[in-house]
Amino acid sequence: MAVRTIQWNNNRVIMLDQRLLPHKEVYRVYKNYEGVAQAIRDMVIRGAPAIGVAAAMGVALGALWVKGKNFDREIERIFHTLEKTRPTAVNLFWALERMRRIYIEKRGEGVEAVKQLLKQEAIKIYEEDIAANRQLGKFGAKLLGNASRVLTHCNAGALATAGYGTALGVFRAMKEAGKEIEVLVDETRPFLQGARLTIWELKKDKIPVTLITDSMAGYFMQRGRVQVVVVGADRIAANGDVANKIGTYGVAVLARRHNVPFYVAAPTSTIDLKCLTGADIPIEQRDPKEVSHILGRAITLRGVRALNPAFDVTPQDLVSAIITEKGVITPPFAQNLRSHVHRT
Numbered sequence: 001m002a003v004r005t006i007q008w009n010n011n012r013v014i015m016l017d018q019r020l021l022p023h024k025e026v027y028r029v030y031k032n033y034e035g036v037a038q039a040i041r042d043m044v045i046r047g048a049p050a051i052g053v054a055a056a057m058g059v060a061l062g063a064l065w066v067k068g069k070n071f072d073r074e075i076e077r078i079f080h081t082l083e084k085t086r087p088t089a090v091n092l093f094w095a096l097e098r099m100r101r102i103y104i105e106k107r108g109e110g111v112e113a114v115k116q117l118l119k120q121e122a123i124k125i126y127e128e129d130i131a132a133n134r135q136l137g138k139f140g141a142k143l144l145g146n147a148s149r150v151l152t153h154c155n156a157g158a159l160a161t162a163g164y165g166t167a168l169g170v171f172r173a174m175k176e177a178g179k180e181i182e183v184l185v186d187e188t189r190p191f192l193q194g195a196r197l198t199i200w201e202l203k204k205d206k207i208p209v210t211l212i213t214d215s216m217a218g219y220f221m222q223r224g225r226v227q228v229v230v231v232g233a234d235r236i237a238a239n240g241d242v243a244n245k246i247g248t249y250g251v252a253v254l255a256r257r258h259n260v261p262f263y264v265a266a267p268t269s270t271i272d273l274k275c276l277t278g279a280d281i282p283i284e285q286r287d288p289k290e291v292s293h294i295l296g297r298a299i300t301l302r303g304v305r306a307l308n309p310a311f312d313v314t315p316q317d318l319v320s321a322i323i324t325e326k327g328v329i330t331p332p333f334a335q336n337l338r339s340h341v342h343r344t
C-alpha cells in the first residue's frame with residue numbers, strides 16, 4: 001500500500017492531515033512556506049524523516065515566490081521560519097542544511113537556476129528517504145530472523161517518513177520476505193500515534209496488529225508475547241543515546257528486564273554526531289492540554305497542572321542495535337556509529 005504522506009505536485013506541497021486519522025483521510029494543499037511551517041508545528045505532518053522532507057519542500061516552495069532583488073534576505077527568513085518549527089528531530093535541520101548548501105553553492109548561477117535546483121534537491125531528499133527506508137527494512141528483516149512477535153511504540157511508518165517507514169519498514173520487509181509477523185502497538189499517549197496512525201497503516205497492509213495501552217507493555221513481555229522491540233528515532237547522539245517518542249525509554253527498560261532485544265531503526269540522517277550524548281538533545285515541551293485532554297475532551301479537573309515532554313532519551317546501553325540503510329550498528333556505539341555514518 002502506498003501511503004501518500006507528502007508530495008510535491010505542480011509547485012504545491014500536498015500533505016495527508018495526520019491529525020484526522022484514522023477516521024478521515026484529508027489532503028491539504030500548501031502554496032507557501034508559511035503554511036508548510038504551520039503544518040509541521042500543528043502536526044499535520046510529523047515523524048522525523050517526514051518533517052525533514054516537509055522542511056526541504058517548504059524551502060523550495062518559499063524560494064519559488066521570492067522576487068530577485070530580495071532573494072538573499074527572503075531565503076534567510078524562510079530558513080529561519082522552518083528551523084523554528086520543532087526542535088528535537090534532527091532530520092529537519094539535516095534537510096535544511098542540505099538545502100542551504102545548494103543555495104550557497106549555486107547562487108552564482110542566478111535566481112531562476114537556484115529556484116529549480118532547490119526544488120530538485122527537495123525531491124531528491126524525498127526519494128532518497130524512501131530508498132533508505134526500503135534498504136534498512138531489508139537489513140532489519142534479516143536481523144530479526146524468525147522472531148515474529150514484535151512490539152513498537154509511536155508511529156515510525158510511512159506516515160512518519162517519505163514512505164515505507166523505518167520500524168514499520170522492517171515489518172513490511174518481513175512480510176514481503178514471507179515471514180510471519182504480529183505487531184503489538186503501544187497506543188502512545190498523549191498524541192496517540194500508535195492507536196491512530198500505526199494501527200491504520202499496518203491494517204491497510206494487512207499486517208496483524210493488536211493495540212495495547214502503553215502501561216501494558218510489561219504485562220505482555222512477562223508473558224513472552226514480545227520477542228523483539230523495534231522503534232524509530234528522532235535523534236541519535238554520537239554515543240548511541242536515542243531520543244524518540246515519550247515512553248520509549250520505559251519500553252527499553254522493560255525490554256532489558258525481560259531479555260528482549262531493543263532495536264532502533266533510523267536512516268543515517270537521524271544520527272547527529274554533533275550531539276555527543278543524549279543530554280545534548282533538545283526535548284520539545286508541548287501544550288499540556290494534550291495531556292489533560294483526549295481528542296479535545298478534558299479528562300481531569302480544569303486548571304490542573306500538566307507536563308508534556310514529547311520525547312525521552314533511551315541510554316545507549318539499553319539499545320541492542322541500530323538499523324540504518326547502511327547496515328546494522330552494534331555496540332560499542334561510541335566507536336561504531338562514527339565510522340558507520342562516514343561509510344559510503
Ligand code: MRU
Nearest residue numbers: 046047048154156160232233245
Ligand atoms: O511527535 P512525533 O509524532 O513527530 O514523534 C515521532 C516519533 O517519535 C517517531 O518515533 C520518530 O520520529 C521516528 S519516525 C520514523
